[in-house]
Amino acid sequence: MALLQISEPGLSTAPHQHRLAAGIDLGTTHSLVATVRSGEPQVLEDELGHALLPSAVRYCSDEAPHVGYSALNMQDKDPTNTIVSVKRLMGRVLADVNEAAELPYALLDAPGMVRLATVSGDKSPVEVSAEILKALRERAEKSMGGELTGVVITVPAYFDDAQRQATKDAAKLAGLHVLRLINEPTAAAIAYGLDQAAEGTFAVYDLGGGTFDFSLLKLSRGVFEVLATSGNGHLGGDDFDQRVYGWILQHANIAAPTAGDMRTLLVAARRAKELLSKQDSAPIQAVLSDGTAVDLTLEYSTFDTLTADLLQKTLISCRKALKDAALAVEDLNGVVLVGGATRMRTLRREVTQFFGRQPLTNLDPDKVVALGASIQANILAGNRGADDLLLLDVTPLSLGIETMGGLTEKIIPRNTTLPVTRAQDFTTFKDGQTAMSIHVLQGERELVGDCRSLGRFELRGIPPMVAGAARIRITFQVDADGLLSVTAREQSTGVETQIVVKPSYGLGDDEIARMLQESYQLAEADKHARMLQEAITEARRLLESVKAAMDTDADLLDDAEQVEINAFMQHLFNAMAAGGTDDIKKHMDALNNGTRDFASRRMNRSISQALTGQTVDSIAA
Amino acid sequence: MIDFSATHLQLFGLPQQYGIDLNVLESRYRELQTKAHPDRFAGEDETQIRLAEQWSGRINEAYRVLKSPFERGCYLLTLQGIEPFGQNQPAMPPDFLMQQMQWHEQLAEARSKADKLMQLEQSVERHKKSLLTDLSGTVDSSAEQAALILRKLKFLFRLEEQVGEALEALE
Numbered sequence: 001m002a003l004l005q006i007s008e009p010g011l012s013t014a015p016h017q018h019r020l021a022a023g024i025d026l027g028t029t030h031s032l033v034a035t036v037r038s039g040e041p042q043v044l045e046d047e048l049g050h051a052l053l054p055s056a057v058r059y060c061s062d063e064a065p066h067v068g069y070s071a072l073n074m075q076d077k078d079p080t081n082t083i084v085s086v087k088r089l090m091g092r093v094l095a096d097v098n099e100a101a102e103l104p105y106a107l108l109d110a111p112g113m114v115r116l117a118t119v120s121g122d123k124s125p126v127e128v129s130a131e132i133l134k135a136l137r138e139r140a141e142k143s144m145g146g147e148l149t150g151v152v153i154t155v156p157a158y159f160d161d162a163q164r165q166a167t168k169d170a171a172k173l174a175g176l177h178v179l180r181l182i183n184e185p186t187a188a189a190i191a192y193g194l195d196q197a198a199e200g201t202f203a204v205y206d207l208g209g210g211t212f213d214f215s216l217l218k219l220s221r222g223v224f225e226v227l228a229t230s231g232n233g234h235l236g237g238d239d240f241d242q243r244v245y246g247w248i249l250q251h252a253n254i255a256a257p258t259a260g261d262m263r264t265l266l267v268a269a270r271r272a273k274e275l276l277s278k279q280d281s282a283p284i285q286a287v288l289s290d291g292t293a294v295d296l297t298l299e300y301s302t303f304d305t306l307t308a309d310l311l312q313k314t315l316i317s318c319r320k321a322l323k324d325a326a327l328a329v330e331d332l333n334g335v336v337l338v339g340g341a342t343r344m345r346t347l348r349r350e351v352t353q354f355f356g357r358q359p360l361t362n363l364d365p366d367k368v369v370a371l372g373a374s375i376q377a378n379i380l381a382g383n384r385g386a387d388d389l390l391l392l393d394v395t396p397l398s399l400g401i402e403t404m405g406g407l408t409e410k411i412i413p414r415n416t417t418l419p420v421t422r423a424q425d426f427t428t429f430k431d432g433q434t435a436m437s438i439h440v441l442q443g444e445r446e447l448v449g450d451c452r453s454l455g456r457f458e459l460r461g462i463p464p465m466v467a468g469a470a471r472i473r474i475t476f477q478v479d480a481d482g483l484l485s486v487t488a489r490e491q492s493t494g495v496e497t498q499i500v501v502k503p504s505y506g507l508g509d510d511e512i513a514r515m516l517q518e519s520y521q522l523a524e525a526d527k528h529a530r531m532l533q534e535a536i537t538e539a540r541r542l543l544e545s546v547k548a549a550m551d552t553d554a555d556l557l558d559d560a561e562q563v564e565i566n567a568f569m570q571h572l573f574n575a576m577a578a579g580g581t582d583d584i585k586k587h588m589d590a591l592n593n594g595t596r597d598f599a600s601r602r603m604n605r606s607i608s609q610a611l612t613g614q615t616v617d618s619i620a621a
Numbered sequence: 622m623i624d625f626s627a628t629h630l631q632l633f634g635l636p637q638q639y640g641i642d643l644n645v646l647e648s649r650y651r652e653l654q655t656k657a658h659p660d661r662f663a664g665e666d667e668t669q670i671r672l673a674e675q676w677s678g679r680i681n682e683a684y685r686v687l688k689s690p691f692e693r694g695c696y697l698l699t700l701q702g703i704e705p706f707g708q709n710q711p712a713m714p715p716d717f718l719m720q721q722m723q724w725h726e727q728l729a730e731a732r733s734k735a736d737k738l739m740q741l742e743q744s745v746e747r748h749k750k751s752l753l754t755d756l757s758g759t760v761d762s763s764a765e766q767a768a769l770i771l772r773k774l775k776f777l778f779r780l781e782e783q784v785g786e787a788l789e790a791l792e
Contacts, residue, residue, distance in 0.1 A: 220651060222655075223651045223654065223655065225651075323785075379663065380663045382664030390661070392654060416681075417685070419659065419674050419681065420681055421675075421682070479659070480674065541664055541665075545664065545665040549665075549669075592667055592668050595668060599666070599669045600672055602669075603657070603672045603673065606656045607656055607676060610649075610652045610653050610657075
């Protein structure tokens with residue numbers, strides 16, 4: 001065995017240290033942050049006891065942006081600089097934004113993503129979201145008394161790759177390490193499942209401010225298996241407000257509202273909608289910028305008629321997911337309502353009717369998503385307990401490539417469990433063709449133009465053959481994080497090319513770096529110090545995990561192998577003490593490589609252990 | 622010790638046959654994923670996580686194939702060296718071709734009528750069920766017959782999709 005180790009002060013490994021992790025619900029109308037404390041998930045509040053942070057950012061000419069209530073309160077006075085519901089713009093180009101005309105902002109068309117002109121310069125939705133995340137990060141670090149190791153951020157299940165990437169970029173910009181993006185309905189199910197110790201098949205109906213999500217999950221002994229998910233990225237509580245707003249314009253004879261009037265009336269519309277959850281009619285009173293007074297009464301039945309088609313749309317999505325999962329409403333053990341908009345009485349009535357049962361509403365629909373995210377964050381940060389849950393998630397949208405004639409060929413259909421690897425063979429179109437362009441797509445439609453383009457790459461060096469003779473195997477691989485990589489390989493020669501797909505809407509690393517520079521003005525020295533700190537943290541974690549593995553499975557190694565791994569560990573330890581970032585990384589790679597066989601043997605052991613203890617007849621039969 | 626060359630059924634410790642207990646399959650799937658899923662190795666070294674990705678993906682794929690009667694049938698025939706959808710398949714029997722034509726006519730006539738479409742959907746569903754029953758009796762004993770049933774089923778799946786699309790267009 002190697003010599004006993006004595007650690008440098010400040011470098012001692014603390015194997016059972018609790019890592020600070022949080023779950024963040026980055027919502028259209030409001031956002032929350034939660035963490036697991038002494039085994040209990042809880043939402044963190046600000047100094048005034050508010051759990052919800054309004055997702056509102058107000059840019060000022062001479063000071064840092066305001067976030068939350070202080071921004072929200074200024075939205076009718078300073079509408080163009082006060083950004084609300086920015087989530088609807090994430091990962092979207094101007095042409096994608098249907099409601100552009102109804103938004104009081106100066107939207108700019110820009111390559112990749114729409115931008116907003118404000119008094120402190122043009123802002124991308126990613127930057128606006130990063131301000132919200134920074135506010136939540138501060139709240140969490142103040143409350144928890146230390147730097148966050150990592151966070152789980154929730155996104156609508158129906159977010160596509162560009163929207164997910166934009167969310168990750170915002171987190172990076174806010175200085176947060178993202179352990180995983182998880183889907184909002186899944187997070188809600190985690191919170192419910194643990195709270196109720198539920199078993200069976202559940203539906204989660206999640207209507208937020210700007211998005212609708214529907215997921216079907218099977219819960220069994222700590223395993224959460226997503227069976228199917230569907231939804232609508234452009235449908236939420238805001239749309240109900242818009243309907244009421246349109247009704248106000250019509251009935252108060254307002255032809256040309258100013259940006260400020262728009263805000264005032266939208267706020268009044270929302271208030272009326274909320275009142276109608278409790279009473280049968282709601283007064284709508286407001287004074288416009290030109291002094292005109294609006295005084296109307298909205299009846300419950302009128303509201304019902306105005307919004308009936310929106311509810312119908314959600315139910316069509318529910319039907320689709322049930323069909324994908326080959327389930328009928330009778331097969332469900334419960335229906336969970338999530339999202340503030342599910343407080344609407346009309347909605348509860350329609351949902352009850354569709355599913356033939358009363359939905360579950362015992363957890364606060366505003367908090368449940370953040371609570372679930374914090375539970376998953378705690379696990380992924382490595383704070384593991386004995387009764388850990390496991391989340392088996394699916395791809396929300398189909399992934400495929402473009403074939404001749406502008407058609408989409410699906411390689412991984414929607415609702416496939418992750419991680420997944422799937423290959424399909426293609427061939428050449430022309431005699432003597434030596435290159436092939438591979439266009440990666442996401443979406444359900446037949447035509448390429450209707451799907452979202454995730455990227456293009458080329459396979460070159462195909463030997464010249466007659467058309468249709470070459471065999472090109474295209475492999476799609478999606479890991480547990482939902483990241484896609486694509487490989488193309490010519491079978492006879494083995495010529496190969498591959499890419500990790502970055503959506504065309506995502507920001508490049510350079511752009512992120514530039515934004516980081518702008519927002520922090522980080523000195524070079526600070527950056528190096530941070531990189532070193534990160535490398536040391538990573539190295540420490542690696543050492544802990546190898547040590548733990550050797551403690552439990554030492555019998556899988558012979559003496560020589562043990563000595564060798566110990567030597568790699570000692571080198572890495574020395575590098576940490578010496579404090580060179582590159583050196584630490586080099587020795588981490590060496591240790592990783594040196595333990596590859598060991599890791600493989602441990603994996604095989606644990607798989608075969610999973611099958612032992614099975615009844616003999618079923619294995620031998 | 623289990624390795625990547627094991628069949629899907631061996632991976633789950635199930636007998637090498639079409640008739641399997643789906644409850645056992647499901648509970649073993651969960652047990653295996655509980656061991657192999659990359660999230661189980663959160664915070665551990667990359668090698669371990671990459672290995673877990675491979676295992677977990679392999680288990681997902683095997684589970685997907687085995688839990689579907691159609692996919693399981695295709696898979697078992699392929700193991701016997703028979704490609705149900707390969708080239709040079711014998712022609713479909715004339716009575717099935719006739720039935721195919723009838724269905725297509727019905728679909729064309731029902732295109733804008735939701736009730737007719739739903740009737741057709743139910744008729745397709747009934748045929749599917751009866752073919753799946755036939756399939757369970759043939760995969761292990763008469764591979765050629767099973768291959769024919771699988772080809773018929775594939776036709777029904779496509780038809781079902783077309784009916785579904787027509788229904789969605791009406792919504």
